Amino acid sequence: MEGVHVSGGAASPTTSARPGTAGGSYKRKRNGAEFESSPGTGGEEGDEEENKKRQPGVKRACNECRQQKLRCDVVQDPFTTCSRCNRLKLECKIESNFKRVGKRSKHAEMEKQIERLQHQLQRAQAQGYIVEDDEEMKSPMANGMYSRDNQSYMGSDEAVSSLLHLKQGGSYNMPRIVREIENVGLTEEAINHLFNEFWCCYHPYLPFLNPSQAPDVYYQQHPLLFWTIITVAARRHTLDPHLLTNLSGPVTRLLWTTIGEVPNNHYVVKALCLICTWPLPTSTTSTDPTHILSGVMMKAATGIGLHRPSHTQDFSRVSVDLNREQLHDRVVTWAVCNIVAQSVGTGYGQPASTLYDWTLAIRPGDDGPFTLSPELEARLQIERFCDKVSKEMYSNASDPRGVAGDELRAMLTRVYRREFNELKVSILSRQDLSPIVNLHLQAAGLHLRLSAFFDSSTTQGYMDDLMGLWRAVLAFLDLVFELETPSPDNNLSGGILRFATNYIRQMIVAACFALLKLTSSFFAREIEFERGRQLFHRTIQAIRSMSIISNDLPWRLAELMVQMWNGARVEARSLQAQSNANGQETETVIDDSLQLKVRCRMSMSLVFDSTWRWREEFQAQGRGNLEAATKNPTNPDSAAESSASSTHLDSTLMPPSHQLQNQLLAAAGAVTPNHGLSSSSMIAGSVGYNESNYEVFDPLNWMLDGLVDFPYSYAAVQGLEANGMG
Incomplete structure (x- = not known):
């Protein structure tokens, strides 16, 4: 065999194989100055004998010298490092199985x-x-x-x-990259920074993890839990604004891979709790898997026996003996599962897959492993209340849409109003709870009061229910903006909306739609219209501030409500002006314009109903021009306001910079409300818009399929869908 090289230096000549030699090579004689031995040549024993004769005490060259084919003066007994390794600070050792690398x-x-x-x-x-x-x-x-x-x-x-x-x-x-998921790597410094940001900004909303635990411990518990914490913290990570987008694809694939392997430890359940609380941002609900993941979370939890933490061995193939700390950890995780599942059900207008039984029962005076922290105990009480409201008011087995009848609903409203007041007194009287608990309490009150939109105008106490809804909206939004403003009276630093959960954002959206609907109806005469107007504008800005990426769901919903406001505000103002000009109060004509057509989404039916009506209007009306509206915003307080001016966006609703405007124009093309829209047409859905380019303002399109036939396909997906989430 021709062209076989002897393993050695670059100067080794190429020789022909001699017949009968092993491996087609033979040992050539060289002097000892060149090398001591060459593994694989079959002549090592001879070399070692020669070494013994030449230098007593030297039995074999060290690994480093053998690799370089250099003379070695290592002494084996007693072991003394060779002069070369000592000089070069190399590890001097002798291994019998060492092989040179060519x-x-x-x-x-x-x-x-x-x-x-x-x-x-x-x-x-x-x-x-x-x-x-x-x-x-x-x-x-x-x-x-x-x-x-x-x-x-x-x-x-x-x-x-x-x-x-x-x-x-x-x-x-x-520092080198210590953790990597696909092509995204993080240094130890970046990981510590992100974890600290999670503990400071996000963990107060759902305090069930251990802040004193090192990031490496979370990774060892399960990589999905580690990367979920990183992803949540990356939502507002200013040092690398692209980190969330880069993580979205890898983390999503890790998530579904983990679920596909049937998770069998409660650390995966913890990760699902975080993912359902702060979902990856999307630009349309058709790509939002949160409700599905909520069900997976509960099924995974019950599958491993979290709902029976003291009998975990019944759900395991091996005997499980939990200590007090481990048992408490599982009880807390199970409580958080129910809190998250209930908030997901309420926020999405879907039945919640919760299970409130003995494990989560309140046992006053008990200080065992089944005792929750005051914060989580209060949150659990609030979510139990929301569960009662949803099941009693929107789970009527005798109604095809599950809605309780007007008389039953009016009675239930009175009962739960009294129960809510008792819960409110109980929670607000405690000094060891954070303002975030009060925020969820007010959201529960809004959840109860939104049922007023299901009433007909002939329902007993109809106007009182609407007034109760108005006050619930004010109480919730006033608290939101109070916590948003930095104050020494609470331990929050302000700007909480940037880190708020998906559920809080959904309730803010529902409150904003309620403001829009109430101030654009006959009920506007019964309330302080100016306060409603200012609060609506401020809420729009709040929703926009909760946007994570360009053209995501919060931003699109805010734009939709801006267009509805611009179409509906003209008639409300003209009626108010007419009343003031006459110098007398005209009698309020109560009608059924506030009733909902979409009634299957529980308290969130308002959001879906408003969007559905807007779609009808858009399809029926002509094409507008968004660019003209953004370049010439209308002053809402202008005395020269006319129906024509309603084509422009309210100046108080415009973003603080031109960046958002350019992104919106690039994404939407040219869309704006048509001229001369009235409040009755905008809210009741008698007119609309052309369907061209309208999908950029259609955040709930998949949920409305089947209600209206729209001859278009959704093609304007932006945000994370274009960055590896698909």
Whole structure:
């Protein structure tokens, strides 16, 4: 066999194989100055005998000297490192099974490694990383990728971390990437920063994890829990604004892979609790899996026996003996599962898959592992109340839509109004609860009062129920803006809306739709219209501030309500002006314009009904021009306001910068409300718009399928769907 190289230096000549030699090679004589031995040649024993004769006490060269084929003066007994290893600070050791690595194969492997790292570098650059010096990147030696003797090279993680300069202000000497999911890597410093942000800003909304536990412990418990915490903290991560978008695809794939493997530990359930509380942002509800994940969370929890924590062995193939701390951890996780499942059910207008039984029963005076923290206990009480309202008012077995009759609903409203007041006194009297508990309490009151939109005008106490709804909306939104404003009276730093849960955002949206509907109806005469107007404008800004990415669901909902307001405000103002001009109060004509057509989504039916009516109007009316509206916003307090001016967006609703306007124009094309829309037409749905380009303001399209036939397909998906979520 021709062309066989002897394993050795580059100067080794190519020789022909001698017949009968093993492996087609033979041992050539060389002097001892060149090398001591060469493994695999079959002549090591002879070399060692020669070494014994030449240098007593030296039995075998160390690994480092054998690799380089150099003379070695290591002494085995007693062991003394050789002079070369001692001089170069190398690890001097002798291993009988050591094999030399040929330089040719090693160089080939290094070349493959360099090519792979360069490919990873290109992908990282495409994801937004910054490389400091492309010229230096071409020379691995210049970046310290190899050791001093070119004997070993770094792993890919170390090499990539040394090549890349993150936007966090790192350099070539930055700490190496310690955690990586697909193509997204994080340094230890970034992980600690994100975890601290999670504990400070997000954890107060759902305090059930242990802040004193190190990030590595969470990763060891389950990678999904670790990456979920990172993803939640990345929602407002200013050091790397693209981190959430980069994480969305990998974390989503990890999530569904984990679910597909049938999770069997409660750390996955904890991750699902966080994901359902702060879902990845989407631009349309058709890509929002939160309600599905909520069901998976509850089924996974009951599948491993979290609802029977003291009898976990009944759900395991092996005997399980939990200590007090482990038992308490499972009880807390089960309580949080029910809190999250109830809030998801309420916020999405769907039946909640909760289970309130002995495990979560309130036992005064008990200080055992089944005792919850005051914060979680109060939250659980509130969610139990919401569960009663949903099941009694919107789960009527004798009605095809599940809605209780007018008389029964009026009676239940009185009963639950009294129970809510008792719950309110009980919770507000405690000094050990955060303002966030009060925020959820007011949201529960709004959940109860939104049933007023199901009443007919002939229902006993109809106007009183509407007034109760108006006060519930004011109480909830006033508290939202009170907590949003920094104050020394509470331990929150202000700006809580930026970190609020999906449920709080949904209730704010429902409150804003209620404001819009009440101020655009006959009921506007019974309330302070100006306060309603200002509160509506402020709520729109609040919803926009909760937007995570460009053109996501909160931003689109806010735009939809702006257009409805611009169409509905004209008639309300003209009626008010007419009443003031006459100098006398005209009698309020009560009608059924506030009743809902969409009635299957519990208290959230208001949101879906309003969107559905807007779709009807859009389909029936002509095309407008959004660009003209954004360039010429109307002053809502202008005395010259006319129906024509209603084509423009309210100036108080415009974003603070032009960036949002440009993004909206790029996404929407040209859409705006038509001229001359009245409050009755806008709210009752007698007119509409052309369907062209309308999908950019259609945040709930999939939920309305079947109600109206629309000849278009959703093609304006932006945000995370375009960044790997699909």
